[in-house]
Amino acid sequence: MSDTMESFEGPLLDQPYTEGDEARLSAPEAAGPTPAPGNRLPIAGSLAVRAEAWRLVKRNRQSLAWVMVFYAAAAVTGLVGPYIIGRLVDTVSGGTTMSAVTGLSLVLLGAVVAQAFLQRFASYRSMVLGEKVFADLREEFMGDVTSLPLSTVERAGTGDLLSRTTNDVEALSHAVRFGVPRLLVALVTLALTLAAAFVVSPLLGLGLLVSAPFIAPVTRWYLKRSGPAYQREHAAYGTIDGTISEAADGALTVDALSLGPQRIGRTRAAIREAFEAERYTLWLRSMLFPVTELALWLPAVVVVLWGGWLVSVHSASAGEVAAVALYSVSLTEPVNTLILWLDELQFGAASLARIVGVKEVPADRTVSGESPRGSRISVRNVTFAYRAGRNVLHGVDLELVPGERLAMVGPSGAGKSTLGRLIAGINPPSAGSVTVGGVPLVDLAVEELRREVALVTQEHHVFVGTLADNLRLGKEDAGDQELLEALRDVGAEPWFQALPDGLETELGSGGHALTPAQAQELALARLVLADPHTLVLDEATSLIDPQAARSVEQSLGAVLSGRTVVAIAHRLHTAHDADRVAVVEDGRITELGSHDELLALNGSYAALWRSWRSE
Ligand SMILES: Nc1ncnc2c1ncn2[C@@H]1O[C@H](COP(=O)(O)OP(=O)(O)OP(=O)(O)O)[C@@H](O)[C@H]1O
Numbered sequence: 039m040s041d042t043m044e045s046f047e048g049p050l051l052d053q054p055y056t057e058g059d060e061a062r063l064s065a066p067e068a069a070g071p072t073p074a075p076g077n078r079l080p081i082a083g084s085l086a087v088r089a090e091a092w093r094l095v096k097r098n099r100q101s102l103a104w105v106m107v108f109y110a111a112a113a114v115t116g117l118v119g120p121y122i123i124g125r126l127v128d129t130v131s132g133g134t135t136m137s138a139v140t141g142l143s144l145v146l147l148g149a150v151v152a153q154a155f156l157q158r159f160a161s162y163r164s165m166v167l168g169e170k171v172f173a174d175l176r177e178e179f180m181g182d183v184t185s186l187p188l189s190t191v192e193r194a195g196t197g198d199l200l201s202r203t204t205n206d207v208e209a210l211s212h213a214v215r216f217g218v219p220r221l222l223v224a225l226v227t228l229a230l231t232l233a234a235a236f237v238v239s240p241l242l243g244l245g246l247l248v249s250a251p252f253i254a255p256v257t258r259w260y261l262k263r264s265g266p267a268y269q270r271e272h273a274a275y276g277t278i279d280g281t282i283s284e285a286a287d288g289a290l291t292v293d294a295l296s297l298g299p300q301r302i303g304r305t306r307a308a309i310r311e312a313f314e315a316e317r318y319t320l321w322l323r324s325m326l327f328p329v330t331e332l333a334l335w336l337p338a339v340v341v342v343l344w345g346g347w348l349v350s351v352h353s354a355s356a357g358e359v360a361a362v363a364l365y366s367v368s369l370t371e372p373v374n375t376l377i378l379w380l381d382e383l384q385f386g387a388a389s390l391a392r393i394v395g396v397k398e399v400p401a402d403r404t405v406s407g408e409s410p411r412g413s414r415i416s417v418r419n420v421t422f423a424y425r426a427g428r429n430v431l432h433g434v435d436l437e438l439v440p441g442e443r444l445a446m447v448g449p450s451g452a453g454k455s456t457l458g459r460l461i462a463g464i465n466p467p468s469a470g471s472v473t474v475g476g477v478p479l480v481d482l483a484v485e486e487l488r489r490e491v492a493l494v495t496q497e498h499h500v501f502v503g504t505l506a507d508n509l510r511l512g513k514e515d516a517g518d519q520e521l522l523e524a525l526r527d528v529g530a531e532p533w534f535q536a537l538p539d540g541l542e543t544e545l546g547s548g549g550h551a552l553t554p555a556q557a558q559e560l561a562l563a564r565l566v567l568a569d570p571h572t573l574v575l576d577e578a579t580s581l582i583d584p585q586a587a588r589s590v591e592q593s594l595g596a597v598l599s600g601r602t603v604v605a606i607a608h609r610l611h612t613a614h615d616a617d618r619v620a621v622v623e624d625g626r627i628t629e630l631g632s633h634d635e636l637l638a639l640n641g642s643y644a645a646l647w648r649s650w651r652s653e
Contacts, residue, residue: 078276079194079202081269082394087387090394094171101167106222108160113227115156117234118149120368124238124361131356164219172214176207179393187402189424189465196287197280202396205275206389213386221379224372231372235365239354242362245341246369249333257377260326261384267319268388274312281308323381330377337366402466403480410475410482410490413440413571413602415461420470422456429468430456431625438572438602445607445616447646453625454606458574461604462493474572491572494594498554498561502546505537508560512567524563528593530556562597572602610650619643 082090095102122142129138183203191199236243285292285301292301345359417436423429430453438444438461446454459465460472463479472479474490482490501508509521516524521541525534533556537543543550552560565573575594607613614633621629621636621643629641636643 078198078273079190079392080395080398081273082391082398084265084391086394086398087391090390091387094175097174098167098171101163101170105160105164105167105219106226108156108163109223109226110230112153112156112160113223113230115149115153116227116368117230117365118153119146120361120364121234121238122146122149123364124357126357127360128355128357160223161219164222165215168215168218171218172211175210175214175393179203179207179396182396185401186396186399189402190399195280196283197278198276200283201272201276201279202392205279206272206392209272209389210386210393213383213389217379217382217386220375221383224375224379227372228369228376231365231369235362238361238365239348239358241348242341242345242354242358245344245362246337246366248340249336249373252333252336253330253373253377256326256329257380260322261380264319264322264381264384265388267315267322268385269391271312271315271319272388272392274308274315277308278305278312281305326377326381330373334370334373337369338363341366403482403484405483406477406481408477408481410473410477412475413490414438414475415491415572415602416471416473417457417461418471418473420457420460420467420472422453422460422465422468424456429625431460431467433470434625434627436461436620436627436630438604439617440571440602441600442617443598443603443605443615444618444620445605445613446620446622447607447610447613447643448622452622454622455576457622458493458576458604458606461572462491462574463487464493488568488570490570491574492565492568492570493574493576494561494565495576496558498557500545500552500557500560502549503544504539504542505534505545505560506541508545509541509563509567512564513569516567520567521563524566525559527566527596528559528562529596530559530563530593533559559593562593565597570601572604573598575603575605610647613643613647621646 122145126139126142129142180203183199186199232243232246235246281301281304285305292298341359341363345354345362348354349356349359415438417434420431420434421429422431434457436457446457448454456465460467463472463482466480474482479487479491501511506518506521509524510516512524513520518541522534525531533552534540537550545552605612605616607616607619613619616633618630618632619636620627621641623642629636629639629643631639633647637647
């Protein structure tokens with residue numbers, strides 16, 4: 039591994055930055071949403087990001103106004119210092135009494151103390167505001183993420199979403215909590231300091247503007263490039279997250295297929311991309327900062343030279359020059375802060391664009407508010423494509439009879455699981471309809487849909503939380519007694535009794551570990567609580583050991599009784615026991631009938647049955 043890193047870092051770090059890199063790496067910022075590269079989630083355009091930022095400002099305008107008032111008061115007291123020092127210079131050079139000097143010094147002291155108090159109060163208020171804005175944003179974002187269409191999440195992969203929920207939320211949090219308050223302070227201080235300098239002496243005040251022609255164009259040049267560059271940086275980190283989490287999730291497969299070198303290659307490519315993106319933004323900063331640093335000290339020099347001449351022609355006093363020179367020095371801090379934090383805000387805006395982008399994912403279902411009339415599920419002329427133009431189901435029709443047990447059989451890749459997902463309302467059909475009681479499944483709210491039909495697969499995630507929390511995912515308002523009955527119904531009593539804290543036992547990562555069979559029974563108990571009238575079973579027991587599978591099958595039997603069941607049958611005895619069998623071949627139902635009817639038909643099912651019997 040160290041060899042790999044050495045050979046990777048060497049050539050990259052040695053490469054000088056060229057103009058060709060600049061042309062390749064910079065891209066104009068889009069005003070509209072950027073189409074997601076590949077299958078990534080969308081990134082909001084600058085208009086949507088501005089609208090979102092404006093919405094946040096409007097929603098918090100009262101608190102924001104108070105913060106501005108306190109910062110302005112703090113800045114005004116800060117301006118008293120140079121003014122008093124100027125007055126002191128003039129009064130001392132013109133001859134004065136000790137008591138006048140003491141009086142001015144006391145005013146100066148009072149101003150410094152008042153400024154410290156106001157500054158502290160203003161930063162406290164702005165921090166509270168920052169936390170509130172950030173908390174709102176985070177809650178909204180989690181709402182958007184959890185209502186993303188499953189198909190979109192599957193297509194986008196976990197890396198992109200993971201990076202948005204971690205790196206981007208973190209970057210935005212930094213910008214909102216620290217960047218916005220500091221930017222506000224800098225803006226207010228800058229405006230008031232300029233105003234104060236002009237009040238002291240308009241002629242000298244002009245000297246403070248000399249850096250504007252240097253700072254303005256270079257900052258514009260920088261900001262135009264840094265936005266898209268930061269976008270690229272964020273996307274690159276998303277790819278790294280995705281590549282690493284994919285390798286960790288599939289560690290067994292990586293090991294079994296000796297994919298190590300290939301995964302290292304991918305990770306290196308992802309790191310290389312992030313490195314190049316970082317190098318570009320670093321280069322941009324290396325162009326910005328020397329110019330702004332130089333320009334910041336220019337006004338002080340100009341004010342002293344220009345002021346000296348004005349004093350010599352009696353157009354200004356020495357005290358006025360001293361005051362404006364001090365104002366010019368105190369300008370460096372807010373201008374520096376402004377540039378630094380504009381940069382941070384660009385970084386935060388790139389994150390905001392990725393966070394707002396999640397809102398732009400079109401919903402794959404629209405809740406019509408219509409209620410199903412009955413529990414009959416109908417599949418009518420359904421086609422479905424995971425990728426545009428490549429249908430995996432072609433005009434499928436199927437009427438489920440309430441209470442029946444239907445087995446779906448067919449070769450691997452024929453479309454059984456896909457049809458199962460459509461019948462469970464997980465994916466909407468590309469054309470045609472899947473309805474329950476006359477209402478399309480994708481017109482039902484998700485909570486309502488789960489009371490009609492549910493998919494049971496071999497994946498049973500145990501969420502971090504108590505056993506009760508995990509069970510209540512099936513029915514939010516279920517009482518403890520109901521939870522216990524559901525566990526009893528699925529035969530989970532023996533292992534439940536052995537839990538250290540009963541329903542309050544912490545499960546999931548870091549908590550009490552359940553065996554795969556127990557996790558499956560927990561999922562079945564959730565189903566009992568949700569109580570859908572139709573279940574689609576896909577490979578429900580294939581991952582656990584045969585003995586555990588038998589116990590789960592018994593539990594499953596209890597859950598299935600009295601419900602309509604569509605079983606994607608991988609073992610033909612399931613088909614034998616079913617009321618009807620549907621043979622799926624090449625995205626179509628080619629045979630449909632009872633076991634005996636299909637045997638009599640002597641088609642694909644009969645052939646499958648004969649070969650299974652002879653094994
Ligand atoms: N998420 C996906 N994205 C793209 N294509 C997919 C996806 N899932 C399945 N497919 C493709 O759709 C087709 C039907 O797959 P499906 O899993 O529905 O078949 P199946 O009959 O259930 O097969 P098996 O018995 O092996 O599970 C296959 O060509 C498969 O490669």
